[in-house]
Amino acid sequence: MQSLDKQDRFHRKAIKPEEARELLMNHIRTLPMEWIPLDESWGRRLGENVYAPHPFPPFRRSGMDGYAVRTEDLLQATPDNPARLTVLESLPGGVVPRYPLGSGQATRIMTGGMVPDGADAVVMLEMTADDERDGMPTVLIGKNARAGLNIAEIGCEIEQGELLLSEGQPIGPGETALLAACGYTQVPVFRRPRVAIFSTGSELLEVDEPLSPAKIRNSNASMLSALVKQFGGAPILLGKVPDDVKAARELVNHGLRDCDLLLTSGGVSVGDYDVMVEVLADPEAELLYNKIAMRPGSPTTAALYNDKPIVALSGNPGACFVGFHLFVAPSLKAMQGEPQPVTPSFKAFLGADFPKVNAYRRYIRARTEIREGTIWVIPNGDDKSSLMSTIVGADCLIEIPPLKAALEQGHLVTAWKLE
Numbered sequence: 001m002q003s004l005d006k007q008d009r010f011h012r013k014a015i016k017p018e019e020a021r022e023l024l025m026n027h028i029r030t031l032p033m034e035w036i037p038l039d040e041s042w043g044r045r046l047g048e049n050v051y052a053p054h055p056f057p058p059f060r061r062s063g064m065d066g067y068a069v070r071t072e073d074l075l076q077a078t079p080d081n082p083a084r085l086t087v088l089e090s091l092p093g094g095v096v097p098r099y100p101l102g103s104g105q106a107t108r109i110m111t112g113g114m115v116p117d118g119a120d121a122v123v124m125l126e127m128t129a130d131d132e133r134d135g136m137p138t139v140l141i142g143k144n145a146r147a148g149l150n151i152a153e154i155g156c157e158i159e160q161g162e163l164l165l166s167e168g169q170p171i172g173p174g175e176t177a178l179l180a181a182c183g184y185t186q187v188p189v190f191r192r193p194r195v196a197i198f199s200t201g202s203e204l205l206e207v208d209e210p211l212s213p214a215k216i217r218n219s220n221a222s223m224l225s226a227l228v229k230q231f232g233g234a235p236i237l238l239g240k241v242p243d244d245v246k247a248a249r250e251l252v253n254h255g256l257r258d259c260d261l262l263l264t265s266g267g268v269s270v271g272d273y274d275v276m277v278e279v280l281a282d283p284e285a286e287l288l289y290n291k292i293a294m295r296p297g298s299p300t301t302a303a304l305y306n307d308k309p310i311v312a313l314s315g316n317p318g319a320c321f322v323g324f325h326l327f328v329a330p331s332l333k334a335m336q337g338e339p340q341p342v343t344p345s346f347k348a349f350l351g352a353d354f355p356k357v358n359a360y361r362r363y364i365r366a367r368t369e370i371r372e373g374t375i376w377v378i379p380n381g382d383d384k385s386s387l388m389s390t391i392v393g394a395d396c397l398i399e400i401p402p403l404k405a406a407l408e409q410g411h412l413v414t415a416w417k418l419e
């Protein structure tokens with residue numbers, strides 16, 4: 001029997017997943033900003049609002065290969081009686097027009113070219129016929145045109161000084177295009193969260209070690225490292241410790257020195273060798289929670305050391321994965337300025353019967369499928385928390401509330417995207 005004192009220190013009170021997330025996220029701070037080269041900024045989040053230094057397009061731009069014209073010259077034009085315009089010049093891309101258009105004149109222009117002053121439309125080449133007259137190039141146009149046709153006015157896409165992108169916005173291909181167009185060779189981004197990771201377990205081998213009896217390879221550290229990268233963090237891999245409280249405590253102290261968040265896996269349940277329970281019972285640590293009313297991942301634990309968060313995830317790979325998504329992923333997003341770090345849920349049809357009944361809310365590894373235009377979520381097979389294979393290909397978690405009866409295929413369920 002444990003002493004009463006020990007039982008007290010290790011007391012567990014199950015709280016809801018939302019409460020657990022909030023308790024942790026109350027201690028998450030946005031990281032400082034840094035400037036990095038645009039070409040390295042994909043996937044990072046903007047550290048401040050970015051404004052347009054100039055309008056875009058920066059000049060009146062032709063949207064077609066054709067002729068820049070004055071629409072008033074085409075008012076009487078018909079296929080049988082086309083207007084004949086004198087061609088002043090033919091503009092290659094990137095060249096400023098030499099002549100403004102006068103009455104009865106046109107300029108040959110290509111897509112993206114700078115429309116000459118005086119022109120108020122571009123007629124596409126297919127609607128025109130070149131026809132020399134008295135040794136001078138002329139063009140015949142048999143139809144009138146509306147003012148503004150095929151011309152993109154200065155600033156029609158982006159006005160000077162306009163908010164281009166907002167703080168916290170992830171930089172994807174579109175954001176990169178805007179930043180490049182506006183001359184941002186360096187972009188302001190939030191620093192990557194530094195996430196120290198170690199695994200506990202005397203049964204653990206390195207990935208490159210051959211199997212030996214009663215041992216398994218440390219797969220959680222690699223999985224967590226990939227997850228941290230997926231959410232914009234920089235993993236710091238600290239390896240593993242055996243089930244030894246002193247060794248685990250030392251690695252916690254070491255890991256906390258140079259990280260924004262410490263992640264551990266294993267040793268959080270009620271077993272004799274569940275060392276993280278003892279480590280986090282340290283009076284210097286402020287325990288946030290050590291039991292969550294959910295499966296998998298019920299023993300997921302979080303604590304603070306001098307306000308620095310440590311999330312001790314369950315050793316079971318499925319539970320480790322789910323715990324990361326529910327608590328760590330939103331924390332990493334918040335550190336990088338995401339204003340809404342918790343992904344909203346969506347409704348979808350359940351793609352297979354769910355026969356299990358239980359008293360806890362479950363989060364099932366699943367994948368989304370579009371069937372005849374409707375979204376279905378298909379459990380990735382057995383959802384036992386010890387399984388790794390059902391993490392493969394998971395792109396969402398299905399939330400199954402506590403149930404007294406099985407759920408049938410086609411039931412409308414709540415799910416969460418795993419970006």
Ligand SMILES: Nc1nc2c(c(=O)[nH]1)N[C@H]1C(S)=C(S)[C@@H](COP(=O)(O)OP(=O)(O)OC[C@H]3O[C@@H](n4cnc5c(N)ncnc54)[C@H](O)[C@@H]3O)O[C@H]1N2
Pocket residue numbers: 199200201203204216217218219220221265266267268269270271274296297298299313314315316317319385386
């Ligand atoms: N008597 C009880 N036993 C258990 C309970 C309980 O309430 N009462 N809870 C179960 C639940 S739920 C879970 S989840 C697990 C949590 O276990 P721990 O977080 O303490 O993790 P370990 O005991 O260290 O390991 C569990 C399992 O995972 C494997 N593991 C651990 N680390 C890794 C790693 N880095 N890579 C791959 N696999 C790892 C480990 O070998 C074990 O098989 O406890 C239940 N027990």
Ligand code: MOO
Pocket residue numbers: 294295296297298299314316318319385386
């Ligand atoms: O909480 Mo455990 O992860 O259900 O198996």
Ligand SMILES: [Mg+2]
Pocket residue numbers: 266267268269270271273274315
């Ligand atoms: Mg255990």
